[in-house]
Amino acid sequence: MAKDTKKRILDAALDMFSRNGYAGTNMRELMASIGYAKSSTYRHFESKEELWNALLDEMIAYYGEHFGSPDRLPPAPESLEELVAMTMRMVRITAQDETIIKTRKVLTLEQFRDERARNLATKHFLTGLTEMFSRIFAGMMEKGLLRRDDPAMLAFAYTAPISVLIHLCDREPDKTEEALQQVEAFSRHFVKVYGKTGE
Amino acid sequence: MAKDTKKRILDAALDMFSRNGYAGTNMRELMASIGYAKSSTYRHFESKEELWNALLDEMIAYYGEHFGSPDRLPPAPESLEELVAMTMRMVRITAQDETIIKTRKVLTLEQFRDERARNLATKHFLTGLTEMFSRIFAGMMEKGLLRRDDPAMLAFAYTAPISVLIHLCDREPDKTEEALQQVEAFSRHFVKVYGKTGE
DNA sequence: TTATGATGAAAACGATCGGTCACTTTTTAT
DNA sequence: ATAAAAAGTGACCGATCGTTTTCATCATAA
Numbered sequence: 001m002a003k004d005t006k007k008r009i010l011d012a013a014l015d016m017f018s019r020n021g022y023a024g025t026n027m028r029e030l031m032a033s034i035g036y037a038k039s040s041t042y043r044h045f046e047s048k049e050e051l052w053n054a055l056l057d058e059m060i061a062y063y064g065e066h067f068g069s070p071d072r073l074p075p076a077p078e079s080l081e082e083l084v085a086m087t088m089r090m091v092r093i094t095a096q097d098e099t100i101i102k103t104r105k106v107l108t109l110e111q112f113r114d115e116r117a118r119n120l121a122t123k124h125f126l127t128g129l130t131e132m133f134s135r136i137f138a139g140m141m142e143k144g145l146l147r148r149d150d151p152a153m154l155a156f157a158y159t160a161p162i163s164v165l166i167h168l169c170d171r172e173p174d175k176t177e178e179a180l181q182q183v184e185a186f187s188r189h190f191v192k193v194y195g196k197t198g199e
Numbered sequence: 200m201a202k203d204t205k206k207r208i209l210d211a212a213l214d215m216f217s218r219n220g221y222a223g224t225n226m227r228e229l230m231a232s233i234g235y236a237k238s239s240t241y242r243h244f245e246s247k248e249e250l251w252n253a254l255l256d257e258m259i260a261y262y263g264e265h266f267g268s269p270d271r272l273p274p275a276p277e278s279l280e281e282l283v284a285m286t287m288r289m290v291r292i293t294a295q296d297e298t299i300i301k302t303r304k305v306l307t308l309e310q311f312r313d314e315r316a317r318n319l320a321t322k323h324f325l326t327g328l329t330e331m332f333s334r335i336f337a338g339m340m341e342k343g344l345l346r347r348d349d350p351a352m353l354a355f356a357y358t359a360p361i362s363v364l365i366h367l368c369d370r371e372p373d374k375t376e377e378a379l380q381q382v383e384a385f386s387r388h389f390v391k392v393y394g395k396t397g398e
Numbered sequence: 399t400t401a402t403g404a405t406g407a408a409a410a411c412g413a414t415c416g417g418t419c420a421c422t423t424t425t426t427a428t
Numbered sequence: 429a430t431a432a433a434a435a436g437t438g439a440c441c442g443a444t445c446g447t448t449t450t451c452a453t454c455a456t457a458a
Contacts, residue, residue, distance in 0.1 A: 020222065023223030024223075039406080039407060041446090047447080105311060108310075111307075113219070113223075125366065156381075157360055157388065160362075161356060164324065186352070226415085227415085236436070238439095240416095243435090
């Protein structure tokens with residue numbers, strides 16, 4: 001069916017664009033990877049550029065559905081140990097899920113060329129995480145779990161190092177396990193510095 | 200002279216590769232940007248790929264000269280305020296120097312394709328900064344300026360957020376001033392949390 | 399069953415890519 | 429001054445790019 005093929009082409013595009021970039025990808029290879037002739041592309045997309053835009057649409061929609069709205073917040077941690085656990089759960093998914101990895105890599109490669117990729121990259125790598133943890137930390141401060149401070153600053157101090165380590169996983173997949181351990185070590189360091197152990 | 204032209208080609212390559220990536224750059228445009236015919240490229244470089252490798256050589260050598268050796272360490276801060284000032288001096292340079300910006304962008308774009316670019320990227324974005332500040336923080340702890348802790352962990356917690364903000368400057372140059380202010384705010388937050396104000 | 403629209407592939411299109419070659423101009427060395 | 433070497437250019441090469449055209453195949457609906 002048409003819908004299926006379209007989706008398969010988009011998947012192949014995400015894969016190839018994330019490895020070779022938009023300019024470094026040619027349609028023949030892309031279509032061959034899913035068993036089609038390159039000319040068949042144009043039954044589903046007007047051009048390579050339109051395929052790129054459709055892929056971006058998909059990535060933007062996916063982000064909106066999964067990370068976009070505040071009601072998608074994970075349950076607020078009830079203890080410092082839970083914060084570490086929740087963080088590790090989230091980071092493991094985001095650092096090891098193939099689709100999410102490819103999405104980040106595409107955004108990394110095309111952020112300087114495409115404005116929508118640039119905006120989504122900033123959300124993925126910075127603002128999305130800090131906004132999410134701002135809310136979480138504000139809640140934890142109210143519960144007396146965290147030292148009272150600017151939640152946004154604490155969220156930035158917490159998520160930015162994690163973001164750097166996720167980038168490291170994308171760049172050097174061999175070091176993923178090592179990086180995840182470093183995330184956990186950093187998370188524990190963070191709660192040691194900012195946490196309050198009961199009233 | 201030959202040396203001059205070779206250098207001019209390398210400069211043009213850094214500029215174009217940083218904007219369009221290796222695959223997205225064509226030799227005619229590159230050479231035209233410095234007033235040569237594309238065929239003249241091959242008087243100085245065997246191929247586009249060899250030009251790329253020569254550019255990488257240059258970037259690696261530049262990094263080694265400026266950030267590579269421990270004796271290139273800036274003078275250890277004598278106070279917390281000096282740490283903030285020194286940080287801002289360094290970050291302003293690294294976030295606003297055109298050549299350094301272009302170098303980071305090239306490494307960002309080619310990190311998944313080229314192993315040497317990948318290794319240099321990790322130095323630029325993570326290990327170089329943390330190693331440098333590990334030494335600085337160890338010195339400051341001995342002087343009683345910083346709370347005693349693992350210098351490497353503190354250096355990571357300090358430099359990673361700054362690295363994220365530098366990436367933001369590369370991605371969205373319009374926000375450079377804003378990002379620099381955020382670096383300063385974060386730096387002050389850091390010394391507030393980890394600093395000791397005299398014995 | 400047959401008409402129809404959607405889906406696929408093969409061949410070919412013009413454009414552009416990196417690279418070569420024959421030739422001229424400029425620089426350098428003697 | 430002059431020979432040799434280096435640097436630069438325009439024309440051209442084969443390969444490959446994204447895309448179009450033409451035609452075959454398939455599912456579906458009348």
